[in-house]
Amino acid sequence: MPLDPATRRALPWLVAVALFMQTLDGTILNTALPSMAHDLGESPLRMQSVVIAYMLTVALLIPASGWLADRFGTRRAFLAAIALFSLGSLLCALSPSLPLLVTARVVQGVGGALLMPVGRLAILRGFPREELLKVMTFVTLPGLLGPLIGPTLGGWLTEGASWHWVFLINLPVGLAGLIAARRYMPDLRPDAVSRFDLGGFVLFSCGLVLVTLALQGLGEHAIGRAVALWMLVAGLAAMVGYWLHAARTEHPLFSLALFRIPTFAIGIAGNLFSRLGTGAMPFLLPLFLQVGLGYSPSHAGMSLIPMAAGMMLCKLFAERVIERLGYRTVLVGNTVALGVMIAAFALVKPDTPYGLLLAMLAVFGVINSLQFTAMNTLTLGDLGPDTASGGNSLLSVVMQLSMSLGVAVAAALLSVFSGVTFNAGGDAVLGSFHATFVGVGLISVLAACIFLQLGRREGPAAPGTVVDEG
Incomplete structure (x- = not known):
């Protein structure tokens, strides 16, 4: 589907800003963790669940991002990604306790998991192959600024205002992104959508979640050692189950080939x-x-x-x-x-x-x-x-x-x-x-x-x- 001139100019900027927002969020938070721990009555050395919840959610949903974009179209998927990421940011800022903050980070992670894969997919489908390297290079450059700006901005916001602004800063960017995406994100989708490997997705996801939570539980002492070891073994069993499933399925989530x-x-x-x-x-x-x-x-x-x-x-x-x-x-x-x-x-x-x-x-x-x-x-x-x-x-x-x-x-x-x-x-x-x-x-x-x-x-x-x- 050929893009109109305005969309061709705006789409790389839209995806680049989305990547910047995501990489900024990933680096701005770490500097604020001790202040967050103090306000929430937690130890700074036990705040890893705030980081892990987001990363694990992104890891779980990345395999489904392409199928969701094919099923609902790139515009609707991208708008949903920005909306969920912004909603999660607001919920994070309003969270009065660590469990609620972790839950809000999961919501934010759902949006983050869709944000870049769907944006990258729109670029791949909207631009001819000979222009892809140039466009993708432009798209990734703002992402390099996130790690450069994030820690310093996070420190300034935490010290000058409060840690809540580490999340609230995403809201105006998200609002602008929603307005721009409604105008410039093309609605690209294939004629036919392949069947999603739900069984493989469940096995793969269970393996990732159980192994990560087992390690996190051992670190936080939030669960007993016996429960953590059980979760670790169960997670490894689920990963082996996925490996066997992929070997016998025609279109697995990830091909063993x-x-x-x-x-x-x-x-x-x-x-x-x-x-x-x-x-x-x-x-x-x-x-x-x-x-x-x-x-x-x-x-x-x-x-x-x-x-x-x-x-x-x-x-x-x-x-x-x-x-x-x-x-x-x-x-x-x-x-x-x-x-x-x-x-x-x-x-x-x-x-x-x-x-x-x-x-x-x-x-x-x-x-x-x-x-x-x-x-x-x-x-x-x-x-x-x-x-x-x-x-x-x-x-x-x-x-x-x-x-x-x-x-x-x-x-x-x-x-x-x-x-x-x-x-x-x-x-x-x-x-x-x-x-x-x-x-x-x-x-x-x-x-x-x-x-x-x-x-x-x-x-x-x-x-x-x-x-x-x-």
Whole structure:
């Protein structure tokens, strides 16, 4: 369906603003967690459920986003996504307790799960193939500003007003998005809609939820250890059940044929385990700076700017590095460096020079960005036209899942270490953060074993084809 000139101009801006709103929300919240915990009467070290609820909801619904857009059309699905995201933001701001806040984050996550997949689908269907790279590059650029602005803005809003404004800031943007989407989002849908794999979706979703809640329960001690272990085993059984279901179903949620592509299989496994560390850091660092080092919310937020700047700087040379050294060398070496860099934050103490801390954050940002670029391109680069959609959806699910698991694992380690003194000063809280950084770093280092399975020069021919690192 050809787009009219006004829609062709406005649609990339509409999707770009939606991505910016989503990435801003993902980074602005972490700086506000200690203040939220204080107002809600909770421990700052037990606020991970606020983060996990959103990420897990997004991971669960991404597989259904394409089918929903096909069934109801891109315009209705996109309008519903903005409305739910905005409603969830309002409910978050009005929440008087942690359980209600978590519930509101689930509502917000439903909208977030549809927002970018439906917007990206409208771009793919509305623009010719020769224009896609240019348009998608434009769409993803505002998303890079979210991690740069989010922590600082979150700190300023929390300190200057209250944490409620971290969510209320989404409302005017959401209202403008609804007005623009009604005018400029095309109503694109196929002539025929395939049957949705409901059985596979239930098995896959149950597996994700049970495993994540088991890890979160172990970290928060909100449920008994026996119940958490039961949930963990049940979740793993559900995932095995999905694997068997997919092998016998003609059109499964995610085809097992994807895993016959070696670079995809290695890339997915590497994404899952190495992102446990990178997913934990946006949660750990703002808490560490405020609870461990005593920074104010605005000071903590501004301190994270070098990390986002390092991620943007890496884009200038990441492609050349991958082309010159190859995927195996880059991913094995960079994964080890990533784990070591995470563990190195265990050396940071209140008397550590501030300039050294900023330098460490900048270096971590560069390493983190190179990891994302190499992993995403390795995972998607060898997919063909018949596997690209399913492979991209599964990668998006794994990214969200691994980040939520990373937060759950980090919170569990913090809980385990919080009662133990690790430093001469007897500061158990600071010591628990130090031990957690070491533990998360070791998990990340072990992911290098997965990338060792690559051939010396194995990998897609064009590293620069990935433009979305989300």
